[in-house]
Amino acid sequence: MSSTSSRNDTGRRETRTKRVLYAVGGTGAFGVFTVPLAWGLFRSVQPGEVIVAAPDPATFFDLTAENFVALVTGPGNLIRAVGNSLVVALCTAALTTVLATAAGYGFARFRFRAAPVAFALVVASMMVPFQAILTPLYLQMNLMRLTDSLLGLVLFNTTVNLPFGVLVMRNAFSSVPGELEDSAHIDGASTFRIVTSVLRPLILPGAATVALYAFLAAWTEFLGALTFLTDRDLYTLPVAMVNLQQGTYGDINFGYIAAGSVIAMIPCVVLYVALQRFYVAGLASGAVKG
Amino acid sequence: MSAVLSAPAAAPTDAAPARRARSLTHPPRTGLLLVAPALAMIAVFALAPLAFALGISFTNWPLIGEVEFAGLTNYVNIGNDLGFLRAVGYTLLYTAIVTLPILVLGYALAVLVRTRRRGATLLRTVFFLPFVVGLTTLSFIALLEAQPGSGAVNLVLAALGLTDGSTAWLVDGRLATVLISVLVIWGVSGLTMLLLMSGMQAIPREVYESADLDGASWWQQEWRITIPMLRRTIAMSLVISVIGSLLAFTQFYILTSGGPGSATTTVVLHIYKRAFVQLQLGSATALSIVLVVVVALVTALQLRLLRGEE
Numbered sequence: 086m087s088s089t090s091s092r093n094d095t096g097r098r099e100t101r102t103k104r105v106l107y108a109v110g111g112t113g114a115f116g117v118f119t120v121p122l123a124w125g126l127f128r129s130v131q132p133g134e135v136i137v138a139a140p141d142p143a144t145f146f147d148l149t150a151e152n153f154v155a156l157v158t159g160p161g162n163l164i165r166a167v168g169n170s171l172v173v174a175l176c177t178a179a180l181t182t183v184l185a186t187a188a189g190y191g192f193a194r195f196r197f198r199a200a201p202v203a204f205a206l207v208v209a210s211m212m213v214p215f216q217a218i219l220t221p222l223y224l225q226m227n228l229m230r231l232t233d234s235l236l237g238l239v240l241f242n243t244t245v246n247l248p249f250g251v252l253v254m255r256n257a258f259s260s261v262p263g264e265l266e267d268s269a270h271i272d273g274a275s276t277f278r279i280v281t282s283v284l285r286p287l288i289l290p291g292a293a294t295v296a297l298y299a300f301l302a303a304w305t306e307f308l309g310a311l312t313f314l315t316d317r318d319l320y321t322l323p324v325a326m327v328n329l330q331q332g333t334y335g336d337i338n339f340g341y342i343a344a345g346s347v348i349a350m351i352p353c354v355v356l357y358v359a360l361q362r363f364y365v366a367g368l369a370s371g372a373v374k375g
Numbered sequence: 376m377s378a379v380l381s382a383p384a385a386a387p388t389d390a391a392p393a394r395r396a397r398s399l400t401h402p403p404r405t406g407l408l409l410v411a412p413a414l415a416m417i418a419v420f421a422l423a424p425l426a427f428a429l430g431i432s433f434t435n436w437p438l439i440g441e442v443e444f445a446g447l448t449n450y451v452n453i454g455n456d457l458g459f460l461r462a463v464g465y466t467l468l469y470t471a472i473v474t475l476p477i478l479v480l481g482y483a484l485a486v487l488v489r490t491r492r493r494g495a496t497l498l499r500t501v502f503f504l505p506f507v508v509g510l511t512t513l514s515f516i517a518l519l520e521a522q523p524g525s526g527a528v529n530l531v532l533a534a535l536g537l538t539d540g541s542t543a544w545l546v547d548g549r550l551a552t553v554l555i556s557v558l559v560i561w562g563v564s565g566l567t568m569l570l571l572m573s574g575m576q577a578i579p580r581e582v583y584e585s586a587d588l589d590g591a592s593w594w595q596q597e598w599r600i601t602i603p604m605l606r607r608t609i610a611m612s613l614v615i616s617v618i619g620s621l622l623a624f625t626q627f628y629i630l631t632s633g634g635p636g637s638a639t640t641t642v643v644l645h646i647y648k649r650a651f652v653q654l655q656l657g658s659a660t661a662l663s664i665v666l667v668v669v670v671a672l673v674t675a676l677q678l679r680l681l682r683g684e685e
Contacts, residue, residue, distance in 0.1 A: 093490045096580020098587055110487055111498055118501045124527055125516040137525050188413035195406020203414050210421040212674040216622045216643045217666040220650040220659045221428040222420065244420035247413050270400040305509035307625045312651065323511045327629060330518065339519050349512040357507040358500065368569055
């Protein structure tokens with residue numbers, strides 16, 4: 086038997102049984118993980134009354150785009166909520182990346198007296214889950230006039246994502262050889278110029294990781310948006326959908342919820358599949374929350 | 376990975392003369408200015424609320440009206456707060472239900488995709504998709520499919536002959552717990568898979584080759600080599616999923632709002648309602664402080680595990 090089996094890349098024997106098990110298990114698991122999401126896609130093109138009815142072969146495949154049309158014209162102003170979510174997620178990604186890049190550079194390359202304390206504070210803040218400080222945070226943001234404000238939500242989301250971002254960027258700068266900066270300094274370049282031109286290509290993967298995580302976290306964030314926003318015009322997509330579900334706008338139409346779910350899924354799936362490399366790099370930095 | 380949590384001062388390792396030369400190009404003041412904005416954000420929106428929380432927890436703090444000092448009343452009352460104690464009990468139960476299945480499923484998926492086989496990359500991507508989509512959206516999808524008579528969950532169970540397809544999953548505490556647990560196990564095991572997979576791939580192949588020569592079976596290799604060598608990674612993914620479960624909110628808010636009654640009310644959901652529905656902010660904040668302490672302890676454990684991997 087050992088003469089017919091080879092070894093795989095982990096150093097283990099590759100047998101026929103294993104190959105069969107892999108094919109069967111892989112196919113089964115593939116179905117388990119894709120079918121529910123694909124089903125969600127399918128639901129979004131069913132009319133609301135078909136979704137909640139016992140399946141009838143006569144109507145089950147009457148597909149329609151009405152749910153997506155209703156995002157624009159229907160109750161709940163879902164298209165506006167999609168816009169709000171997009172603004173919040175993009176601004177959060179941009180602000181987090183800029184602040185984390187600056188701080189990462191500062192921690193990686195500069196010696197200043199407050200550095201150990203400052204860095205300890207960044208790490209300590211990772212231990213404070215925002216879910217647990219929501220009440221005082223709400224009161225404080227209220228005092229700062231940052232509730233019912235997309236800016237407030239951006240600042241909140243940025244803070245949640247910053248500690249992870251700072252760690253990733255500090256690592257990115259630490260892995261760049263110092264000689265590069267030295268020669269740029271000799272040529273008279275400013276700190277800003279050095280980061281934005283000389284170091285940029287080298288730290289870009291790290292920055293992409295930070296931006297990707299911040300965008301996805303802000304796009305799917307629910308508890309903060311639910312707490313800080315009461316003005317319907319400012320609702321993000323998940324909050325608008327919850328209001329739709331709870332009947333704030335009259336009878337629930339599950340078709341709208343199905344369509345909203347698909348809109349919520351698209352950026353996540355597209356960004357993840359396109360930028361998987363950066364996503365996995367972020368995981369390796371060990372700062373992901375469950 | 377190993378360098379992530381080491382002290383910042385460890386990065387430049389120059390000798391003293393070189394350091395003097397370097398500080399000309401890297402003046403300390405610039406360093407402080409670079410970290411100041413991020414630090415200010417964290418101080419204002421994370422650390423200040425924490426300090427504020429301690430203060431509020433010693434008052435009655437109504438949203439409207441006069442603030443009165445309440446001493447330790449809010450903390451003493453936790454012992455009599457049946458709703459909170461029930462929420463703690465429920466959260467622990469939920470954590471106990473989902474933790475092991477997430478680990479086992481994550482491990483099984485990692486075993487499936489750890490070798491370079493045809494389609495392994497695709498499978499990896501697919502297994503991680505639900506986690507990327509996020510529990511908020513997954514909960515809305517589950518909401519549709521949990522409806523009696525029309526939802527896919529019931530259709531599938533009825534087709535298998537297990538139920539008559541009219542189960543109202545979300546209006547019964549036990550059934551809702553089962554449904555939400557299955558949703559979460561399916562939704563987040565992809566994260567455990569990725570963490571374990573990178574750990575497995577880092578195990579040197581010689582270890583398995585020599586185990587093979589010694590005649591160790593697949594199971595023996597798994598139990599005696601893979602799992603012991605992954606101890607830290609397994610512990611870390613456990614900590615991540617436990618923290619996630621202790622802080623669970625979204626899936627419960629969307630699918631059951633903590634009901635029926637308070638049957639599926641988690642700690643965070645209870646605190647949310649206490650603060651923003653009953654408007655008892657002092658009491659809610661005292662409960663939050665308890666949660667902060669518990670989660671900080673678990674996170675400290677996580678950071679220690681991470682550091683231990685160097």
